[in-house]
Amino acid sequence: MKIAVASGKGGTGKTTISTLLAYAGEDMQYVDCDVEEPNGRIFLKPNIEETLEYTELVPKVNEDICTFCGKCSDACVYRALVVVGAVKKTMFFSELCHSCGVCKYVCPVENALIEVPKIKGKINIGKSGRIDFLEGVLNIGEASAVPLIRGLKKYISDEKTAILDSPPGTSCPVVETAEDADFIVLVTEPTPFGLNDLKLAVELTKDLKKPFGIIINKYDEDLRLIDDYAEREKIDILYRLKFSKEFAKVYSSGNLPFGSLKSDFKNILYKIKSQL
Amino acid sequence: MKKIKELVIISGKGGTGKTTLTSSFAYLMKNKIIVDADADAADMFILMKPKVKAEHKFKGKAVAVIDQKKCSSCGVCKKLCRFDAINVIDGKYSVNPVKCDSCTLCQIACPENAIEMEDQISGEWFESETPYGTMVHARLTPGAENSGNLVTMVKHRAHILSEENGIDYILVDGSPGVGCPVISTISGANFVVIVTEPTQSGIHDLRRVKKLCDSFKINSGVVVNKYDLNKDITNSIKQFAEDEEMPFLGLVPFDRCAIEALVNEKLAVEYCDNLKQPIKDIFDKAVEKL
Numbered sequence: 001m002k003i004a005v006a007s008g009k010g011g012t013g014k015t016t017i018s019t020l021l022a023y024a025g026e027d028m029q030y031v032d033c034d035v036e037e038p039n040g041r042i043f044l045k046p047n048i049e050e051t052l053e054y055t056e057l058v059p060k061v062n063e064d065i066c067t068f069c070g071k072c073s074d075a076c077v078y079r080a081l082v083v084v085g086a087v088k089k090t091m092f093f094s095e096l097c098h099s100c101g102v103c104k105y106v107c108p109v110e111n112a113l114i115e116v117p118k119i120k121g122k123i124n125i126g127k128s129g130r131i132d133f134l135e136g137v138l139n140i141g142e143a144s145a146v147p148l149i150r151g152l153k154k155y156i157s158d159e160k161t162a163i164l165d166s167p168p169g170t171s172c173p174v175v176e177t178a179e180d181a182d183f184i185v186l187v188t189e190p191t192p193f194g195l196n197d198l199k200l201a202v203e204l205t206k207d208l209k210k211p212f213g214i215i216i217n218k219y220d221e222d223l224r225l226i227d228d229y230a231e232r233e234k235i236d237i238l239y240r241l242k243f244s245k246e247f248a249k250v251y252s253s254g255n256l257p258f259g260s261l262k263s264d265f266k267n268i269l270y271k272i273k274s275q276l
Numbered sequence: 277m278k279k280i281k282e283l284v285i286i287s288g289k290g291g292t293g294k295t296t297l298t299s300s301f302a303y304l305m306k307n308k309i310i311v312d313a314d315a316d317a318a319d320m321f322i323l324m325k326p327k328v329k330a331e332h333k334f335k336g337k338a339v340a341v342i343d344q345k346k347c348s349s350c351g352v353c354k355k356l357c358r359f360d361a362i363n364v365i366d367g368k369y370s371v372n373p374v375k376c377d378s379c380t381l382c383q384i385a386c387p388e389n390a391i392e393m394e395d396q397i398s399g400e401w402f403e404s405e406t407p408y409g410t411m412v413h414a415r416l417t418p419g420a421e422n423s424g425n426l427v428t429m430v431k432h433r434a435h436i437l438s439e440e441n442g443i444d445y446i447l448v449d450g451s452p453g454v455g456c457p458v459i460s461t462i463s464g465a466n467f468v469v470i471v472t473e474p475t476q477s478g479i480h481d482l483r484r485v486k487k488l489c490d491s492f493k494i495n496s497g498v499v500v501n502k503y504d505l506n507k508d509i510t511n512s513i514k515q516f517a518e519d520e521e522m523p524f525l526g527l528v529p530f531d532r533c534a535i536e537a538l539v540n541e542k543l544a545v546e547y548c549d550n551l552k553q554p555i556k557d558i559f560d561k562a563v564e565k566l
Contacts, residue, residue, distance in 0.1 A: 011291010
């Protein structure tokens with residue numbers, strides 16, 4: 001079973017909730033899909049057993065064989081290749097390349113353009129106690145998280161319950177993370193920003209046609225905006241985690257009260273499983 | 277002609293207080309265009325209360341569409357597609373528009389010429405008037421490709437408006453992360469303010485986003501928001517800034533008033549006595565760097 005933990009707004013507590021869920025269950029896998037800023041390791045403190053380089057293919061032109069016909073640069077929709085025939089030069093802009101393979105496909109001269117792997121990030125595999133730990137880390141300067149998330153998901157085991165800690169937002173990195181999840185947990189906070197972004201996240205979740213529920217983090221009894229919204233929209237609130245400065249302080253030092261919240265989060269997992 | 281100065285606020289980690297701070301800066305800064313570059317989860321409008329004057333559709337990438345009348349189900353498109361965007365159900369081939377990267381390889385390779393590229397609207401962008409000045413903002417359709425092009429569009433528009441109206445400054449609220457939208461957001465900035473929080477997650481993400489700014493040779497400074505939640509980590513951040521020769525712009529204390537202000541749709545710098553001076557001091561230091 002795959003449970004994606006998403007939010008819309010950044011900083012609502014996806015990693016907090018994801019790691020608490022991973023700790024509470026049996027046969028769990030924690031997958032950190034926020035490859036731009038992965039933080040799960042801070043709290044789970046895993047023993048990394050394997051690090052894999054994540055690579056994508058990029059073009060390499062052999063200017064001795066190349067006829068400078070320009071077919072590759074004409075076909076590249078990302079404008080990552082430029083051919084200047086007059087001076088017999090080609091230029092490749094790696095940060096624009098999406099590794100689609102069009103340039104190689106259209107090149108009419110055998111071996112004039114080959115594809116070589118470029119490292120775009122890494123995948124760390126390890127264990128945190130009984131939890132299987134998986135993390136993707138995007139290299140700084142790389143534009144897109146999506147291919148790395150796709151590569152990371154291949155290491156998810158079907159035998160376990162995987163918690164997919166998603167990136168913030170509602171755009172394609174979140175879609176890539178959540179699109180084959182069985183259930184989506186939306187983590188929010190009781191503020192106008194939290195509510196606004198939650199509505200966007202709900203819209204996305206409904207487009208993906210996934211069952212979902214809300215967890216209100218940093219909950220405050222005086223701030224009812226999320227409760228009211230959930231009631232109007234008939235959305236299930238799975239849990240309310242109360243705000244406390246003490247909790248914030250513990251979190252700030254890179255720790256979480258895993259033990260004391262285990263039974264609450266076991267209940268949340270049970271609630272989710274029984275809905276499926 | 278006086279050069280337009282661009283101040284950008286980002287964070288690395290989400291939820292550190294970018295929008296709260298940028299909105300307060302919008303109150304303090306005269307003579308500027310406001311840009312909400314966080315098109316994925318745009319929130320500034322809640323505090324800025326814009327009246328939309330112009331709305332534009334944003335054409336994102338085109339997606340491939342298979343003409344079923346011409347398709348012979350040969351499967352070449354699926355074999356070649358690197359984005360896993362071609363689905364087959366009961367021998368019928370179709371393109372998943374969310375996964376399609378618009379590379380056109382399938383269109384080029386299709387032996388039946390059965391594939392066309394169709395434009396998609398992936399969001400909207402707006403020019404608005406607010407009590408604090410003109411604002412340019414955007415909204416990405418949930419699930420859309422977040423390539424940074426929409427961010428580039430709104431920033432470009434802000435520059436045009438600045439030039440046309442003799443406005444000296446552009447103030448930009450960014451998004452979390454270090455990927456394409458953030459790269460587009462910081463591109464062309466005169467100075468970047470990184471808002472962080474005194475947590476392990478905050479420091480971790482601060483390092484990465486600082487590295488991003490450095491790789492694009494853009495000057496950045498750091499603010500620690502909610503600093504008194506963990507003074508030890510606040511000091512570590514100060515040390516990090518010193519080691520990196522990075523301006524330390526200031527500290528903002530944790531104050532529940534910030535939430536009250538937000539719930540009442542007021543700006544922290546106006547509403548919260550404890551936050552007024554710290555925010556003003558940070559603002560002054562940031563503007564000095566422009």
